[in-house]
Amino acid sequence: MSRIDWNDLYRTTFPDLVRFLHRKVWDVERARDLAQEAFVRALEHNPKKPRAWLFQVAANLARDEARTAIRRKKHLVLLKSDREATSASQGGPEADLDSKERHGAVRNALSSLSEKDREVLLLWDAGQSYSEIAKQLDMAVGAVGTTLARARKRLVTAYNQQGEHDVARG
Amino acid sequence: MSHVDDGALHAYLDGALEEYPIAEARRVREHLDVCAECSERLESARRVRSDAHAILSMAAPIADAPSIEELKSYAERTRKIPPRVPVHGRRLSWAASVILAIGVGWVMRPDDTGFVSESVILAPIAITESGNPMVETDGLNERNLGGVYGPSVLADASSQGQEHSVIDPAREEGEVEIPRSGVTDVERERSRLVVRAESGNAVELINIETPMDLIPDIEPLLVAHRRIVPSRGIAQWDPLETLVELEVEAKSEGLMDRPRSVSGPTLVSQFSLGRGSVRVVPEDDGRFKDEPLQxxxxxxxxxxxxxxxxxxxxxxxxxxxxxxxxxxxxxxxxxxxxxxxxxxxxxxxxxxxxxxxxxxxxxxxxxxxxxxxxxxxxxxxx
Known part of the structure; x- marks a missing residue:
């Protein structure tokens, strides 16, 4: 069995994992914490398919996060810079507000999807392949496409129905 | 030739047709080459896909990873397992932030009456408190009312004051088998699936606390009818995993009686119970091996x-x-x-x-x- 290049996996997967988690916990710092936690567990377990394993654990962590407030300190400053926060504040208060509104609209649109649709959509958006998604969610590969098609349509519809936010208009 | 469905159109746009069966992928491509209607639908799907991507990108953080050395250092600092807690040392409580894990499977065998009886395989149980792995048990019928955690698994051990062998925080994964004759009862109690089994000298009361709507198939299988039961259970459990995944592959006793019956076990259910992983899979079912899949x-x-x-x-x-x-x-x-x-x-x-x-x-x-x-x-x- 080939050895896992953890450095490479970590560098390439961490951003995807944060992206995936962020749409679940809606807190960038928390998403980063959870992504780190998932990686720590992966290091301990050395799973055969680490990328899929990481997303599975991340999904579970996010689910737990919703259930219970985990009391723990932040053990590590994950990021040297918070680009999202920086870029938002650089645009001034109006840009901040705009960003928050858009953020809320996306969140609302996502929350209108069924759990499965949302999960498939977010996994795909985080770079998981159809096969990986199918395995993680115990569905046929063909069903991933069907679910994605439905999820995307509903997301766009839900987002546009929020009045001011029309992705077609930008 | 039938049109291409939306799922395949999106798979085509996602470059995922390679993951489809070869014949189906070829059919989709060939059809899109000749069908004007599907080509139009493809363009529509392309717009939806693009819009959805744009929407998601509006709430996409950019995250750099800390160095792997920092991560390893973090792991070393945060992975200290506290000593085991004596059986009667503490009470489980709502406030304890306890999460239990257990794996449960059932093994089928025909008994003397021709009916099927079950056996239970138990995986270790992990309890975490405030994020730290530890173990508590408080004797028979002590219950962690796991409602606040949603689906969870509860194990009660009547080990008469002794630590229960099944509860073993040191085991990160594995399985413990209870003799097939051990299961004394399987029933549903309101929102719980309760499996009672005997293991050695101890009596296990294993209460799987989970909303039944999460396990729509297991209830009639194991509880109501007891006519369809898994042929074998293997529990795999990992204390650091968050959820128990229980896959039940089962056979229908009724179907087995049919000339053209289910041959292999059918995946009946997979659901989350708590922490860990539970998988119920068929045993060596030579009895039914040659029967055609129904x-x-x-x-x-x-x-x-x-x-x-x-x-x-x-x-x-x-x-x-x-x-x-x-x-x-x-x-x-x-x-x-x-x-x-x-x-x-x-x-x-x-x-x-x-x-x-x-x-x-x-x-x-x-x-x-x-x-x-x-x-x-x-x-x-x-």
Whole structure:
């Protein structure tokens, strides 16, 4: 069995994992914490398919996060810079507000999807392949496409129905 | 040639057709080359896909990873397992932030009466408090009311003041088997599935606390009818995993009696219970090995359930899917059971049926009656 290049996996997967988690916990710092936690567990377990394993654990962590407030300190400053926060504040208060509104609209649109649709959509958006998604969610590969098609349509519809936010208009 | 469905269109746009069966991927590509209607739908799907991507990108953080050395350092600092807590040392409480994990499986064997009895395999149990792995048990009937955690698993041990061997925080994964004769009862108590089993000198009361709506299939399988039971259980558990995944592959005792019965176990259910991983898979079922799979050739059984909600076994419904395409339902009723027990037929479905010696066989699906008849013939040739 080939050895896992953890450095490479970590560098390439961490951003995807944060992206995936962020749409679940809606807190960038928390998403980063959870992504780190998932990686720590992966290091301990050395799973055969680490990328899929990481997303599975991340999904579970996010689910737990919703259930219970985990009391723990932040053990590590994950990021040297918070680009999202920086870029938002650089645009001034109006840009901040705009960003928050858009953020809320996306969140609302996502929350209108069924759990499965949302999960498939977010996994795909985080770079998981159809096969990986199918395995993680115990569905046929063909069903991933069907679910994605439905999820995307509903997301766009839900987002546009929020009045001011029309992705077609930008 | 039938049109390409939306799922395949999106798979095409996502570059995921390679992950489809080769023949299906080829069919999609060839069809898109010649079908103007599907080409238009493809463009529409492309716009939806692009819009969805744009929406998601509006809430996409950019995250750099800390160095792997920092991560390893973090792992070393945060992975200290506290000493084990004596059995009666503490009480479980709502405030304790306790999460339990257990794996449970059932093993089937025919008993003297020809019915099936179960055996339970228990995985270790992990309890974490405030994020730290530790173990607590408080004796018989002590209960962690896991409602605040949603689906969770509860284990009660009547080990008479001794630590229970099943509860072993040191084991990160593994399985413990309870003799097949050990299961004394399996029943549903309100929102819980309760399995009672004996293990050595101890009596296990294993209460799987989980909303039943999460496990729609297990309840009739293991609780109401006890006519469909898994043939073997393997529990795999990992204390650092968050959820228990329980896959139940089961056989229907009723179907086994049929000349063309289920051969292999059918994946009946997979659901989350708590932490860890539970998988119930078939044992070496040479008994049924040679029997044909009770699915229409080309279709995959995706779901099996019993007809009706009562305790009496009157038949089964299997949902079978033609990969990437539509699903059908095959309903087999026990001899003497009338058609009045059937669930209502959806508006988009057609139905064909035949009465055999073994009872009614009904096939439903979103196809014409003639097509369904053909499928029925494929299911029961001759």
């Amino acid at each position: 699915s229409v050739p080309g279709f995959e059984v995706t779901r099996t359930e019993n007809v009706g909600g009562g305790r009496k076994f009157i038949g089964t419904i299997t949902t079978q899917r033609l990969e990437g395409d539509y699903s059908i339902q095959v309903i087999l009723l026990e001899p003497g059971v009338g058609l009045d027990v059937l669930p209502s037929l959806g508006t988009s479905l057609n139905e064909v049926r035949v009465k055999a010696e073994t009872g009614w066989v009904i096939l439903r699906g979103p196809r014409s009656g003639q097509e369904l008849e053909t499928l029925l013939m494929r299911l029961f040739p001759g």
